Amino acid sequence: MNYLSVENLGRNLGERWLFRDLTFGILQGEKVALIGSNGSGKSSLMDVLAGKVPPDAGIVSIRKEIKVGYLHQNPDFNDAHTVLEVLFTSDNEITQAIRQYEKANESGDAEAISHYAEVLTRLNGWDYEAKVKQILGKLGIHDFDKRIGELSGGQKKRVFLAKVLIDEPDFLILDEPTNHLDLETIEWxxxxxSASTMTLFLVTHDRYFLDKVCNRIMELNQSKIYKYQGNYAYYLEKKAEREEIAATVLEKDRNLLKKELEWMRRQPKARTHKAQYRIEAFHDLKERAAGPKKEDKLELSMKTERMGNKIMEIQHVSKGFNGTTFIKEFSYTFKKGDRIGIVGKNGLGKSTLLSLITEEIKPDMGKIVKGETIKIGYYKQEGLVFSPDQKVIESVREKADYIKMADGREISASAFLTLFLFPPEVQYSPISKLSGGERRRLQLLKVLVENPNFLILDEPTNDLDIATLNVLEDFLAGYGGCLLVVSHDRYFLDRLVDHTFAFEGDGYIRDYPGNYTDYRNWADEQAKELKKAPKVVEVKKPSASAETKRKLSFKEKMEFEALEKEIPELEKEKEELSQLLSGGLTDFEEIAKVSARLEELVSALEEKEMRWLELSEFA
Structure with missing residues (x-):
């Protein structure tokens, strides 16, 4: 069943077409990712498909009887509403029934009360509030009575994500859903x-997320859509094959063009009409032989300032706000070549540590001693700060007119901008006209232009396209200075860091020697060992009034032992089905069957793990 059909779609920005003649469809049950470079039109395409912006050409058809949800980059809420009020003003079937039930209760209409009570029972609506709070909790929102106007931009987006998930649409469109989420939340x-039967169309730069969730990739490249049936790993393989075939065909066309060009030159003008078909074929061949427009690639090659022996020492530092300790007695001595990733849930103090290192705030206890030769470059999560009419080139010239390159050359700010994919016509445009990804790229440029030898990156992957991320990763892999990265991009962390600062709560920062996946595997093993470890019970002489501790009955003991066997088996089946879904299934019935089973497994695991915890108290 086709949920979405797009025919000859186009979007015109006035001075140029952002994209045109796009034709594709999405079937029920498919999980499709759209990837492409910054400025290629991904978010604009999402807005057109969701009906937020009308197309300038072509047709978008969405099946009438289905419900569509859309998570866009800038959610718009009433700032006076609380978090729960936003979720309960959703226009789904359950919230409508809840409102009607409450209205009937107020009026005392017994017949209406009975009717809507039956509706809520049929829809499992009595547990709706618990479900809302559970999803909000998973997304890191715990203060349900807080007003929207008091939330940060990232928190607002998480509330909006909760809203679209709770509404359970048939077709869900997501624009960068992992931005502003911590690693644990992304994995949830x-x-x-993966387990949901919802049809998905999403834009994301998270390559692990693409691999696990999506079974089809579409690439928007130079106003064309290229389609790949499979996950991200499959896409990379097939894209390389396509480009290799295209290069071979192009070479053949160019060789043939040489022969046809000789034939054209030999033809007397008077006889041209006798071979008109061949002349037309020659012009077609000439156009093909020109090949596609060469795709500009970002170039990163900056000089790094010399670094002395003393880099930086964090000595027994503590910091708290409003009675809450975020960093407690943390010490670390940085060494040359350190490449450290910082991970942990949102709100535990990751950005606080960066602010202490950059001396934006002072510690409550302890001190940070910085070496004389250390030059910090700080890429902030908050984004680029600029005045409305400031031009791109003006923002770079604030830092430097000439930039030192790794090979010793000095190039002008304009030439440097060109290497960062800002051509001359864009350089003299206002920054306000840049896309979100282009602003992030400009922000990165402004940090690197000062040639830092201690580079701090706070969520650098937000809004950057995959091609830019690959180039940035290549640059950072060869970077000679110290690197300190806060990121929710697991692929980015695994490739670049060999050391992890893990914020585990209550101000404790674990200093772990390994990348994110190493740390996560270790933490999972620790959690399993903790479950297996026998409980140490202090033996006390019971008093006359002491109650005897309840023990498991024979039936409960058998249930507990069965759960210890069932839970690992269900986990294994869940992992196998997740891999199957992301491996390129094309048959809708099979996709629906696997997705339904995954939902059952997730629900069963939650129930069995909760029961195991209950019984373990008395085991």
Whole structure:
């Protein structure tokens, strides 16, 4: 069943077409990712498909009887509403029934009360509030009575994500759903969407997320759509094959063009009409032989300032706000070549540590001693700060007119901007006209232009396209200075860091020697060992009034032992089905069957793990 059909779609920005003649479809049950470079039109395409912006050409058809949800980059809420009020003003079937039930209760209409009570029972609506709070909790929102106007931009987006998930649309469109989420939340969302039967169309730069969730990739490249049936790893393989075939065909066309060009030159003008078909074929061949427009690639090659022996020492530092300790007695001595990733849930103090290192705030206890030769470059999560009419080139010239390159050359700010994919016509445009990804790229440029030898990156992957991320990763892999990265992009962390600062709560920062996946595997093993470890019970002489501790009955003991066997088996089946879904299934019935089973497994695991915890108290 086709949920979405797009025919000859186009979007015109006035001075140029952002994209045109796009034709594709999405079937029920498919989980499709759209990838492409910054400025290629991904978010604009999402807005057109969701009906937020009309197309300038072509037709978008969405099946009438289905419900569509859309998570866009800038959610718009009433700032006076609380978090729960936003979720309960959703226009789904359950919230409508809840409102009608409450209205009937107020009026005392017994017949209406009975009717809507039956509706809520049929829809499992009595547990709706618990479900809302559970999803909000998973997304890191715990203060349900807080007003929307008091939330940060990232928190607002998480509330909006909760809203679209709770509405359970048939077709869900997501624009960068992992931005502003911590790693634990991303992994939960990944699992939730993998198990869901919802049809998905999403834009994301998270390559692990693409691999786990999506079974089809579409690439928007130079106003064309290229389609790949499979996950991200499959896409990379097939894209390389396509480009290799295209290069071979192009070479053949160019060789043939040489022969046809000789034939054209030999033809007397008077006889041209006798071979008109061949002349027309020659012009077609000439156009093909020109090949596609060469795709500009970002170039990163900056000089790094010399670094002395003393880099930086964090000595017994503590920091708290409003009675809450975020960093407690943390010490670390940085060494040359350190490549450290910082991970942990949102709100535990990751950005606080960066602010202490950059001396934006002072510690409550301890001190940070910085070496004389250390030059910090700080890429902030908050984004680029600029005045409305400031031009791109003006923002770079604030830092430097000439930039030192790794090979010793000095190039002008304009030439440097060109290397960063800002051509001359864009350089003299206002920054306000840049896309979100282009602004992030400009922000990165402004940090690197000062040639830092201690580079701090706070969520650098937000809004950057995959091609830019690959180039940035290549540059950072060869970077000679110290690197400190806060990121929710697991692929980015695994490729670049060999050391992890893990914020585990209550101000404690674990200093772990390994990348994110190493740390996560270790933490999972620790959690399993903790479950297996026998409980140490202090033996006390019971008093006359002491109650005897309840023990498991024979039936409960058998149930507990069965759960210890069942839970690992269900986990294994869940992992196998997740891999099957992301491996390129094309048959809708099979996709629906596997997705339904995944949902059952997720539900069963939650129930069995909760029961295991209950019984373990008395085991």
């Amino acid at each position: 969302l990944e699992s939730y969407l």
